[in-house]
Amino acid sequence: MDLIVFWVTAPISVGAAALMLLQRNAVHAALLLVLNQFTLAVFFVLLDAHFLAAVQVIVYAGAIMVLFLFVIMLLGVDREEVLRERIRGQRPLAVFLGVLMVAELVLAVRLGVGLLGSAVPPMAQPQGNVRAVAEALFTRYVFPFEVTSVLLIVAAIGAMVLARRKARGIPEEAAP
Amino acid sequence: MRTPIGYFLVLSGLLFSIGSVGVLVRRNALVIFMSIELQLNAVNLALIAFSRRLGEVDGQILAFFSMVVAAAEVVVGLAIIVAIFQRRRTANVDDASVLRW
Amino acid sequence: MIEKLWLAPALPLAGAVLLLLFGRPLRRVAGGLAAALVGGSFVVALLALRDVLASPEEARLVVVELFDWISAGSLIAPVEMRVDALSMVMVTMVTGVAFLIHMYSMDYMHGDPRYPRFFAYMNLFVASMLILVLANNFVLLFVGWEGVGLCSYLLISFWFERKPAADAGKKAFIVTRIGDTLMLIGVFLIFATFGSVRFDDVFPAASGLAEGTATAIALLLFAGAVGKSAQVPLHTWLPDAMEGPTPVSALIHAATMVTAGVYLVVRTHTIFEASPDALFVVAVVGAVTAVYAATSALGQDDLKRVLAYSTISQLGLMFLAAGVGAYAIAIFHLITHAFFKALMFLGAGSVMHATDGEIDMTRLGGLRRSMPVTTTLFILGGLALAGIPLFAGFFSKDQILAAANEAGYGGLSIVALVVSGLTALYVTRATLLTFFGRPRHQLHPHESPVLMTVPMALLGVGAAFGGLLGLSATTGRLHTFLSPMFAGPHTPGMEVSALRAAPLFSEGALVATAVAAALVGIVLGWVVYGDRLVDWTALRVRMGWLHTTLARGWYLDDVYGALLVMPGKAASAFLAYVFDQRVIDGAVNGVGLAVSRLAGAGRRVQSGLVRTYALGFLLGAVALLVFVLVRT
Numbered sequence: 001m002d003l004i005v006f007w008v009t010a011p012i013s014v015g016a017a018a019l020m021l022l023q024r025n026a027v028h029a030a031l032l033l034v035l036n037q038f039t040l041a042v043f044f045v046l047l048d049a050h051f052l053a054a055v056q057v058i059v060y061a062g063a064i065m066v067l068f069l070f071v072i073m074l075l076g077v078d079r080e081e082v083l084r085e086r087i088r089g090q091r092p093l094a095v096f097l098g099v100l101m102v103a104e105l106v107l108a109v110r111l112g113v114g115l116l117g118s119a120v121p122p123m124a125q126p127q128g129n130v131r132a133v134a135e136a137l138f139t140r141y142v143f144p145f146e147v148t149s150v151l152l153i154v155a156a157i158g159a160m161v162l163a164r165r166k167a168r169g170i171p172e173e174a175a176p
Numbered sequence: 177m178r179t180p181i182g183y184f185l186v187l188s189g190l191l192f193s194i195g196s197v198g199v200l201v202r203r204n205a206l207v208i209f210m211s212i213e214l215q216l217n218a219v220n221l222a223l224i225a226f227s228r229r230l231g232e233v234d235g236q237i238l239a240f241f242s243m244v245v246a247a248a249e250v251v252v253g254l255a256i257i258v259a260i261f262q263r264r265r266t267a268n269v270d271d272a273s274v275l276r277w
Numbered sequence: 278m279i280e281k282l283w284l285a286p287a288l289p290l291a292g293a294v295l296l297l298l299f300g301r302p303l304r305r306v307a308g309g310l311a312a313a314l315v316g317g318s319f320v321v322a323l324l325a326l327r328d329v330l331a332s333p334e335e336a337r338l339v340v341v342e343l344f345d346w347i348s349a350g351s352l353i354a355p356v357e358m359r360v361d362a363l364s365m366v367m368v369t370m371v372t373g374v375a376f377l378i379h380m381y382s383m384d385y386m387h388g389d390p391r392y393p394r395f396f397a398y399m400n401l402f403v404a405s406m407l408i409l410v411l412a413n414n415f416v417l418l419f420v421g422w423e424g425v426g427l428c429s430y431l432l433i434s435f436w437f438e439r440k441p442a443a444d445a446g447k448k449a450f451i452v453t454r455i456g457d458t459l460m461l462i463g464v465f466l467i468f469a470t471f472g473s474v475r476f477d478d479v480f481p482a483a484s485g486l487a488e489g490t491a492t493a494i495a496l497l498l499f500a501g502a503v504g505k506s507a508q509v510p511l512h513t514w515l516p517d518a519m520e521g522p523t524p525v526s527a528l529i530h531a532a533t534m535v536t537a538g539v540y541l542v543v544r545t546h547t548i549f550e551a552s553p554d555a556l557f558v559v560a561v562v563g564a565v566t567a568v569y570a571a572t573s574a575l576g577q578d579d580l581k582r583v584l585a586y587s588t589i590s591q592l593g594l595m596f597l598a599a600g601v602g603a604y605a606i607a608i609f610h611l612i613t614h615a616f617f618k619a620l621m622f623l624g625a626g627s628v629m630h631a632t633d634g635e636i637d638m639t640r641l642g643g644l645r646r647s648m649p650v651t652t653t654l655f656i657l658g659g660l661a662l663a664g665i666p667l668f669a670g671f672f673s674k675d676q677i678l679a680a681a682n683e684a685g686y687g688g689l690s691i692v693a694l695v696v697s698g699l700t701a702l703y704v705t706r707a708t709l710l711t712f713f714g715r716p717r718h719q720l721h722p723h724e725s726p727v728l729m730t731v732p733m734a735l736l737g738v739g740a741a742f743g744g745l746l747g748l749s750a751t752t753g754r755l756h757t758f759l760s761p762m763f764a765g766p767h768t769p770g771m772e773v774s775a776l777r778a779a780p781l782f783s784e785g786a787l788v789a790t791a792v793a794a795a796l797v798g799i800v801l802g803w804v805v806y807g808d809r810l811v812d813w814t815a816l817r818v819r820m821g822w823l824h825t826t827l828a829r830g831w832y833l834d835d836v837y838g839a840l841l842v843m844p845g846k847a848a849s850a851f852l853a854y855v856f857d858q859r860v861i862d863g864a865v866n867g868v869g870l871a872v873s874r875l876a877g878a879g880r881r882v883q884s885g886l887v888r889t890y891a892l893g894f895l896l897g898a899v900a901l902l903v904f905v906l907v908r909t
Contacts, residue, residue: 006179017194047228094200098193104902105189155248159255276885
């Protein structure tokens with residue numbers, strides 16, 4: 001059963017990712033990425049990480065990508081991108097390296113976990129995944145948790161400052 | 177029959193490579209950024225796969241934090257791109273070559 | 278005064294330093310000061326001579342060690358003074374003649390912009406020459422040797438703005454350098470063989486030398502003498518040295534520096550006697566040089582060059598004497614020659630002073646009417662040079678002939694006879710062309726001032742009466758003074774040499790023949806150049822080839838030029854323009870260029886393009902992965 005889901009979803013995932021590369025329109029690319037992230041959420045479920053699947057959809061696909069789309073629209077960069085590559089050898093080299101990368105990673109997996117084996121018993125989550133995550137998060141990882149919250153605030157402030165200072169046409173006002 | 181972890185890992189590697197190629201090949205700053213996000217996603221997948229393999233939830237926690245930081249990073253990164261765009265009216269990274277020799 | 282003889286070189290040395298440092302303020306008195314200092318040296322020399330003469334014969338060698346100089350391991354060379362008959366004779370002659378010439382120069386060099394500098398160099402020269410003859414070890418002698426060489430260079434090219442003068446100075450220095458280097462090697466060999474460079478260690482032990490070593494050392498030392506005394510083949514610098522001021526020619530290139538070679542051979546005679554072959558070489562070189570130079574003198578048009586070749590010729594005779602073992606006679610001739618040759622040079626200077634520098638005899642003539650004193654004195658010197666009886670040169674030259682004859686080298690005495698004849702001939706030619714006949718010029722010459730004529734006159738006294746010093750080879754004053762120095766287990770001429778034979782002439786026949794040769798030369802000269810019987814200008818044109826050959830010294834100088842100078846210059850030009858510019862500069866610049874190009878290639882990495890950098894990242898990541906995978 002899992003396998004079927006996997007083998008249906010995996011091509012979609014890879015396909016979306018690959019297509020994203022080839023899109024001339026940035027909005028199209030963004031949407032394809034969203035699709036890819038949905039498929040990832042499916043995979044998370046397959047891997048018994050239900051909480052994260054939800055977070056993936058809500059935060060990643062729902063917030064971050066929407067932010068991306070906002071900016072794309074704001075800046076009007078949905079125009080078509082020129083196709084001709086100006087740096088010599090960039091494309092072939094990039095593809096070559098990409099292929100090499102894949103090969104290496106496959107090899108790594110083979111050497112490590114093994115490509116086919118390692119079907120494992122279900123995870124020990126007696127009370128569900130959310131509970132397990134929560135237990136770990138608020139006990140052992142509470143400090144990084146708090147720190148990341150600070151990080152988010154800092155990021156928000158930083159973004160405001162950045163966007164504000166260099167904005168043309170916006171009169172300098174006192175900070176609110 | 178559960179899927180072998182290996183499949184997920186290979187998939188993760190594949191997505192990661194596609195993301196890398198995307199960073200190299202595209203000229204639009206936003207699309208490059210999106211490729212980076214793809215890479216991050218691929219890594220998250222790998223983390224969760226390992227977490228499943230080891231039977232512990234720590235991998236998922238790590239992936240969680242990765243998402244949080246990715247969010248923060250996207251915020252700041254996009255702000256920068258906006259700022260650059262408003263200065264130069266272009267989102268083409270090749271045009272930002274002032275640090276040339 | 279013997280212990281204080283070091284004052285003799287010290288006074289002019291002080292004078293040199295003083296005049297070099299304070300030439301400007303001392304300008305007016307520079308000449309007088311220099312002359313006075315040398316005069317002081319002369320007085321010191323006379324007093325010392327008196328003391329030496331007063332002491333008994335056995336006590337006549339005095340070594341005064343002045344101070345420690347070199348004391349490096351087994352090489353010990355203090356500054357030490359050797360006072361014996363030979364050095365006293367040299368010191369007295371050098372200081373006396375130098376004093377007269379300094380006096381002469383006060384008027385001759387009057388008005389020269391570098392007047393004080395001239396006297397500084399002259400004083401320095403006198404000091405160096407005295408160091409040379411007073412030294413008691415080879416190192417100190419070499420110091421003096423080099424010193425006179427330096428001063429010769431400085432003084433020959435005194436008027437260095439003139440290219441011929443500058444070139445002549447360089448030529449003198451370089452040519453004598455060849456001899457100096459060989460001589461230095463000889464000194465090394467001496468040190469290696471004897472373990473010491475001091476005369477007191479070397480000379481007594483010289484008789485025990487293996488003949489091969491002795492020959493080597495002797496010939497090397499002789500090479501230095503050949504250079505310094507302008508013998509063939511290192512003679513080419515002396516005629517050119519006439520570019521220098523005439524007092525310089527008189528002092529350095531007639532009386533003193535060029536005689537240093539003769540002094541050296543005489544001083545080191547014990548080493549030469551250990552190698553009869555070396556002595557023979559000395560005699561032959563002397564003889565060959567004498568006749569070569571006498572013929573060349575015949576072809577010169579420049580009066581000073583006649584005198585220069587004449588000096589070379591007479592020095593050859595001195596070496597001939599030394600080579601047959603007649604050391605005292607060689608020194609005797611050295612002394613008499615100093616008198617009359619310096620006199621003749623000063624006479625030439627007097628002529629130049631009067632004719633505003635013209636010294637080409639073909640453009641002179643008839644000067645005796647306006648310069649009677651100079652003419653008389655010049656003729657006096659000429660008679661002495663030609664060996665006319667009763668003048669100084671007669672005695673010394675005849676003794677050389679006799680010595681060569683008695684030693685069994687009859688052939689060499691015949692050569693010397695020929696030289697006598699030629700000498701008389703070229704002297705007559707020079708005198709007649711310069712002072713007699715119808716004037717070939719438009720000049721208004723005048724007699725020279727007192728300060729120039731008095732020294733000439735004093736030298737003339739020497740030329741006339743110098744013979745009194747050595748009337749006979751055995752009983753002459755000079756000879757008896759010197760001969761104890763040369764007595765020893767090796768009596769000259771006793772060694773067997775291949776060409777030795779019984780004396781060819783009886784003594785009387787020799788003297789008569791010599792005088793006859795001189796008279797023949799004079800008569801012939803008068804016939805050709807006397808302006809009455811033969812038109813010498815036409816003869817000169819007819820025999821132009823002969824004249825040119827003689828004038829150019831049988832083209833020896835040109836041979837050197839082609840064989841040595843031209844290749845040398847070519848090599849220098851190659852090194853300077855091709856090798857230095859292309860290879861060396863090319864290498865240096867090339868390094869810079871290579872670095873620059875390398876950097877140029879390197880900086881292209883900084884393209885400023887983000888995507889290229891990203892490519893770099895990925896490349897690195899892939900590589901790292903490979904590395905990690907390979908290790909596991």
